[in-house]
Amino acid sequence: xxxxxxxxxxxxxxxxxxxxxxxxxxxxxxxxxxxxxxxxxxxxxxxxxxxxxxxxxxxxxxxxxxxxxxxxxxxxxxxxxxxxxxxxxxxxxxxxxxxxxxxxxxxxxxxxxxxxxxxxxxxxxxxxxxxxxxxxxxxxxxxxxxxxxxxxxxxxxxxxxxxxxxxxxxxxxxxxxxxxxxxxxxxxxxxxxxxxxxxxxxxxxxxxxxxxxxxxxxxxxxxxxxxxxxxxxxxxxxxxxxxxxxxxxxxxxxxxxxxxxxxxxxxxxxxxxxxxxxxxxxxxx
Amino acid sequence: xxxxxxxxxxxxxxxxxxxxxxxxxxxxxxxxxxxxxxxxxxxxxxxxxxxxxxxxxxxxxxxxxxxxxxxxxxxxxxxxxxxxxxxxxxxxxxxxxxxxxxxxxxxxxxxxxxxxxxxxxxxxxxxxxxxxxx
Numbered sequence: 001x002x003x004x005x006x007x008x009x010x011x012x013x014x015x016x017x018x019x020x021x022x023x024x025x026x027x028x029x030x031x032x033x034x035x036x037x038x039x040x041x042x043x044x045x046x047x048x049x050x051x052x053x054x055x056x057x058x059x060x061x062x063x064x065x066x067x068x069x070x071x072x073x074x075x076x077x078x079x080x081x082x083x084x085x086x087x088x089x090x091x092x093x094x095x096x097x098x099x100x101x102x103x104x105x106x107x108x109x110x111x112x113x114x115x116x117x118x119x120x121x122x123x124x125x126x127x128x129x130x131x132x133x134x135x136x137x138x139x140x141x142x143x144x145x146x147x148x149x150x151x152x153x154x155x156x157x158x159x160x161x162x163x164x165x166x167x168x169x170x171x172x173x174x175x176x177x178x179x180x181x182x183x184x185x186x187x188x189x190x191x192x193x194x195x196x197x198x199x200x201x202x203x204x205x206x207x208x209x210x211x212x213x214x215x216x217x218x219x220x221x222x223x224x225x226x227x228x229x230x231x232x233x234x235x236x237x238x239x240x241x242x243x244x245x246x247x248x249x250x251x252x253x254x255x256x257x258x259x260x261x262x263x264x265x266x267x268x269x270x271x272x273x274x275x276x277x278x279x280x281x282x283x284x285x
Numbered sequence: 286x287x288x289x290x291x292x293x294x295x296x297x298x299x300x301x302x303x304x305x306x307x308x309x310x311x312x313x314x315x316x317x318x319x320x321x322x323x324x325x326x327x328x329x330x331x332x333x334x335x336x337x338x339x340x341x342x343x344x345x346x347x348x349x350x351x352x353x354x355x356x357x358x359x360x361x362x363x364x365x366x367x368x369x370x371x372x373x374x375x376x377x378x379x380x381x382x383x384x385x386x387x388x389x390x391x392x393x394x395x396x397x398x399x400x401x402x403x404x405x406x407x408x409x410x411x412x413x414x415x416x417x418x419x
Contacts, residue, residue, distance in 0.1 A: 113314050113315040113317055116313055117314035117315070132366070246369075249369060252364075253338070254338050254365060256313070256338060256339045258338045259335050259342065260339055260340075262360075270314065270315060272318045272396075277356070279355065279396075
């Protein structure tokens, strides 16, 4: 081996070592302990979040007999249960000028739909605002929320671990929870920049979400959600949602790609694809 | 069919957009592909029912004025939602003569968003949903 080769080799080793240690620090810095019988027994003392829940406003009817007419691409329905509903803070996030401009630019595209039409899940916080059920699972040191829509899972660690120092950005972020009396308080950080905070509203990499889950009746749960983002938000954005428990329900499969005929294209145009349908004429292929 | 299920099926309802909270939560898709200001009704024979996610699709053969047959496709809600509100995968079956009221597709393709359907025995199926969405 020449001296040059030795120098290059040493440099490579240094780079590999450095990146390996960075990865270890960033991703997997906590080793969970094996649960004991006492840990399992302790779960019984926590508020009973088990079961299948759905927004209390879903499926109660009381609206018009048919869907009201709406303009193209306006999935903005009456916002029930929001903090701003009864004269409280304004609805929707209060953006900084820079992010208000980003929102205006996105709205100018006049997209008729979002990527969820193509089966891409919305990520946080949208995944918690779906008109579909959620199932809560409590195990030692962890709360797991199974969202039926798009079959999504949130992993909330309650075993005392700190927020990782530099978690990878993901759709649901990284969630650390703790029990404060009868409330589960969850802080979530590190969100994929492909997700939106709200319709046409991006977030920065500094967005944080704090959720407070609390039983407010035998089969009622209130979730207060506060979003902060020093770059995007001029003020914290708080919303409240009430879920109702359905002991006679199970969570069902939801494979969005099973038979999705809806789409939105790159120009934001929404449509329906009837290909391979029983009514498709051969010449249309 | 039990009277309870019949009652549930007969409830009127809304397919609405979903926004349960002050945050995003549009459900799977918007109504942009449908003409939400129009409502049409056709009568035909059920050809096939796709009891699938993210939406059920009901295919109905309709005899046009000229005598030819056109297959219409109707998008309903998710079977998850419907199965909790009285529907089953057999609520509409191939061979049934039905009338379907729907929001037509904007691009003129045969079909649209299912609003309600009347079965041979007079029962009416709707997409029950209050403030919920597709």
